[in-house]
Amino acid sequence: MTCSSVQVQPYLLEALEEKFTLHKLDTTTEPDKAARFLRTHRDSIRAVVGTAFVGADAELIDQLPNLEIVSSYSVGVDKIDLAKCKEKGIRVTNCPDVSTDDVADLALGLMLAVSRRLCPIDRYVRSGLWSKLDFFSKQFSGKTVGIIGPGNIGMAIAKRAEAFGCPISYFSRSQKPACINYNYCPTVVDLAANCDILVVACALTPDTRHIINRDVIDALGPEGVLVNIGRGPHVDEAELVSALLEGRLGGAGLDVFQDEPNVPEELFKLDNVVLMPHVGSATVEARKAMADLVVGNLEAHFLNKPLLTPVV
Amino acid sequence: MTKPIYSYLQAELEKRFKVLKLWEAQDGSRFLEDHNQIIRAVVSDGGTGLSPELMAALPKLEIVSSFSVGMDKIDLGKCKEKGIRVSNTPDVLTDDVADLAIGLTLAVLRKLPASDRYVRSGMWKKALYCEMLLYFQFSGKSVGIVGLGRIGQAIATRAEGFGCKISYHSRTPKPESSNYTYYPSVVDLAAHSDILVVACALTNETRHIINREVIDALGPRGVLVNIARGATVDEPELVSALVEGRLGGAGLDVFENEPNVPEQLIELDEKVVLAPHAGSGTEETRKGMADLVVGNLVAHFEGKELLTPVV
Helix, strand or coil: CECCCCCCCHHHHHHHHHHCCCCCECCCCCHHHHHHHHHHHCCCCCEEEEECCCCECHHHHHHCCCCCEEEEECCCCCCECHHHHHHHCCEEECCCCCCHHHHHHHHHHHHHHHHCCHHHHHHHHHCCCHHHCCCCECCCCCCCEEEECCCHHHHHHHHHHHCCCCCEEEECCCCCHHHCCCEECCCHHHHHHCCCEEEECCCCCCCCCCCECHHHHHHHCCCCEEEECCCHHHECHHHHHHHHHHCCCCEEEECCCCECCECCHHHHHCCCEEECCCCCCCEHHHHHHHHHHHHHHHHHHHCCCCCCCECC | CCCCCCHHHHHHHHHHCCCCCHHHCCCHHHHHHHHCCCCCEEEEECCCCECHHHHHHCCCCCEEEEECCCCCCECHHHHHHHCCEEECCCCCCHHHHHHHHHHHHHHHHCCHHHHHHHHHCCHHHHCCCCCCCCECCCCCCEEEEECCCHHHHHHHHHHHCCCCEEEEECCCCCHHHCCCEECCCHHHHHHCCCEEEECCCCCCCCCCCECHHHHHHHCCCCEEEECCCHHHECHHHHHHHHHHCCCCEEEECCCCECCECCHHHHHCCCCEEECCCCCCCEHHHHHHHHHHHHHHHHHHHCCCCCCCECC
16 A cells, blocks of 8 residues: 555555555655565565555556556546556556545535635634624625536536536537536636636646646636646646735635645635645545445455456 | 614715714714604614614604614514514525535535645645544535525525435425425424524524524534524534534534624634624625615605515
8 A cells, every 4th residue: 555644544444454465655754664665575566555645656566566456545546657557457446436526515615615715704703803804705606617627526516506506617628418508618718718716627637737827827817716626737836826926816725736735835824715635535435435446446356356446 | 874884885875865873972872862853764784683772762763774684683563563664685695695504514514624724734744644634525415404485495405406305494394395304393303414504584483493402413423504693593502512522513604692602612623613694795795785775775765665675
């Protein structure tokens, strides 16, 4: 298991320990110890459980000659070298769908929290500053929500936003029949210019890296809000920070960052920003379902049965 | 005007009327005595309303135009008796209050303020997995609504977008809401809900409608959200339930004695999210409310139908 914290997800650890010989590898905080460990055990490792933070890059794969499967405790597989796995016949599984609702819920939570200034007003009340409150917040209902990537998560976000009377616009490489009631925008800049709240909900690929760049941010504008529940690298983070500091962007709700867990500290003094520690799928319910999928995929593999949720 | 409610409102009133500011008077009663022959209207808000003393001090009072939808601080019966018109600001704030109800629910279940603090304090750099905060799913949960009026219905519609099962309590069942489950008892509603939202008006019947029995039925995993009036909840019972873990969490926009908030709630900063009676506090809605307050007064003095009369 390649996690940076061995205190991770007790339910998952217990389930893995019950069925397999589990080695917990801390490759980020104890890299030397991890390297020695890998050299010792390289031949016996047949499976790797990765996470959204640390997966299986080319280097790790090369060190494990008998690796058969990488089972990722996440939806995103951008931390796994998929091409290399395919080349070497290594199977890869992830955890789609079980966390779709939770990620969509967080997207809405961030939209509401930014619009209605939920974090600052909670702080005002706790600091005894209720009567000093001198700002109003912005209405959320009826605002136009723009979605980049109307996949499972994007559509779940649209469904929720519609319940608030929000018109939906979207961008993807081609128009989607399922989005017949939504307004298709052929470019991301178009989408940004035509919405109040822009949500990044697509997968991270070489094409979507920095899909939110300066042009998009400027089009979204001083009243616009960016919500990112995709991946940090979807956004040109330096541009985002300067836009927020200069007031060229109205606000942002961010669950993901370029270099987690490092977050640009200039954002910490802003009240129009909500910052989450990559917890889109971190509910007790989703984590249990994800753990069951990780274990289920591994069991299926070792019992020579069809994988439950294969990526490669 | 009883208090300095909103600068835009005051400016709009001053354009059309002579505005006397009660809060600036050194001696309130003297001030009223001096002006009681010319005061024909009062503009107040939900928290202040029209006190019996103020009503008694204004013999020429014709209309109270309230910057609120809540009427619990105005004696409507007495106004009717004396022929005093009363107007409020319904509908224009329905969406915002419903949005805040859902916002507070998500903020409690997904611990939004606590997580935001976790990042800003540098804790995330020390522990990549935020193990200290337990997050709970909102989608698909059972939402119980006390009071299925305009605001309660708007909350139900939003919660349905998250796949939530909706139940409600009101004085009588609503036939047009047959797809929601009706509970004649609030305790039963609480027992069958993961999240209980108070959305009813404050009346003699609904004072402390959320009592110890209801809170216990909601339980250690249950969440209470109050966007109605503080007095609908037995606040000391709520506080002890939260402190003792008999209630899972709470999202509160209103309190029994605003702006005072019980100290123990201030300390519970993970399972409780607090707001300063901000349900209608958006720029868009406050302006809409102000326009209604002014519009009702203009209609009255022009001898026309009030826009949004209560009495």
